[in-house]
Amino acid sequence: MSRPPDDHLKALWQSQETETPTMTTQAVRMLVNDYQTTARRNLCIGLGVCVLSAGFFAFCARIAPNALVRIGDLIMLAWTPGMAWIIWCRLPPRASLGETSTLGLIDFHRAQVAREGWSLRSSATLVAVMLPIFAGMAVILAGIWPKASRMYVQLLPILILLLVWMVIFVLQLRRQNRRVRDRLREIDVLREG
Amino acid sequence: MTSTAIQDERYTAAAAEFGGAIQRLARAYEADADPRRDLVQDIHVALWRSLGAFDGRCSLRTWVYRVAHNTAASHVQKRRRWRPERSATLEALAEVADPDNPEAAAGERQALSRLMAIIQALGPPDRQVALLYLEDLDAAAIGEITGLSAGAVATKIHRLKALLTRRFAEGGPA
Numbered sequence: 001m002s003r004p005p006d007d008h009l010k011a012l013w014q015s016q017e018t019e020t021p022t023m024t025t026q027a028v029r030m031l032v033n034d035y036q037t038t039a040r041r042n043l044c045i046g047l048g049v050c051v052l053s054a055g056f057f058a059f060c061a062r063i064a065p066n067a068l069v070r071i072g073d074l075i076m077l078a079w080t081p082g083m084a085w086i087i088w089c090r091l092p093p094r095a096s097l098g099e100t101s102t103l104g105l106i107d108f109h110r111a112q113v114a115r116e117g118w119s120l121r122s123s124a125t126l127v128a129v130m131l132p133i134f135a136g137m138a139v140i141l142a143g144i145w146p147k148a149s150r151m152y153v154q155l156l157p158i159l160i161l162l163l164v165w166m167v168i169f170v171l172q173l174r175r176q177n178r179r180v181r182d183r184l185r186e187i188d189v190l191r192e193g
Numbered sequence: 194m195t196s197t198a199i200q201d202e203r204y205t206a207a208a209a210e211f212g213g214a215i216q217r218l219a220r221a222y223e224a225d226a227d228p229r230r231d232l233v234q235d236i237h238v239a240l241w242r243s244l245g246a247f248d249g250r251c252s253l254r255t256w257v258y259r260v261a262h263n264t265a266a267s268h269v270q271k272r273r274r275w276r277p278e279r280s281a282t283l284e285a286l287a288e289v290a291d292p293d294n295p296e297a298a299a300g301e302r303q304a305l306s307r308l309m310a311i312i313q314a315l316g317p318p319d320r321q322v323a324l325l326y327l328e329d330l331d332a333a334a335i336g337e338i339t340g341l342s343a344g345a346v347a348t349k350i351h352r353l354k355a356l357l358t359r360r361f362a363e364g365g366p367a
Binding site for chain 2: 009010013014016018023025027028029031035101103104105109187189
């Protein structure tokens with residue numbers, strides 16, 4: 001090479017033609033509005049699901065055949081906003097792009113990914129979220145528990161479905177853990193460069 | 194002046210000064226035209242948003258490059274989930290022979306293509322240092338943006354220079 005790479009390559013790099021004009025503040029604002037609209041829509045859907053669940057359990061409590069079922073429905077009703085609150089609190093915070101160095105951002109993402117994996121703490125949170133639901137279901141089940149001798153046959157499909165759901169949940173948890181491990185490995189490679 | 198007006202003013206100044214660098218950076222991170230346009234847009238949006246929190250503790254240049262590189266790194270991460278990207282370290286690239294015919298790489302255009310190919314083949318941290326180096330930032334500024342120590346930046350720049358010298362000495366630009 002006839003010239004040292006430093007200056008020549010820097011000049012070569014910086015002389016590239018730009019493809020599109022710089023964005024105006026109006027264009028950026030429109031994009032920001034689009035992003036915010038999407039985020040608001042997702043939030044509204046989440047809130048809608050909570051309101052619908054609350055309405056459903058309120059209706060069930062109103063038409064409950066006995067006091068025990070009503071208590072179960074009320075437990076579920078009371079826990080709906082609690083569960084929404086826990087899910088809302090567990091949403092990851094946003095990293096400040098301007099204040100964070102790239103390695104800092106990678107570490108931030110790593111911590112977020114690591115949070116998705118199974119741990120004693122995440123299990124405790126899960127139990128805290130699910131326990132009132134199971135308690136409510138148990139009370140409802142006790143309320144509608146058949147007095148007739150062969151009524152348990154009707155409840156058997158529900159119990160089997162519950163069991164299947166739990167097995168699927170455990171399998172899903174294992175799969176997620178594997179995925180989290182892979183992603184953590186990828187991030188570590190990225191970090192090491 | 195309202196805070197939004199200040200944010201707009203800062204953004205306009207930053208976009209005017211660093212708009213070209215942002216596009217060059219996007220080109221180095223994303224080879225396909227359509228996702229690259231999306232990446233440029235994302236960087237501008239992230240920049241505008243972030244400038245609301247800009248407090249002058251670092252220079253505007255450092256801030257802009259941090260936002261741009263961090264957005265690009267997130268973009269690469271997202272894309273890797275759908276389309277795994279093959280990237281290499283500076284050391285690995287240095288060991289691979291250059292397949293190009295030296296005669297074919299005579300002009301500036303070819304030289305730029307070769308440079309781009311080398312940069313796009315690097316893993317994100319090395320790519321980031323290479324880009325900042327080509328944008329003429331010094332080691333201290335690169336360290337501030339990437340979070341790497343000054344020593345690590347100096348080592349990476351040294352290896353990058355050696356790689357580029359070797360590649361371009363084999364049949365580089367005029």
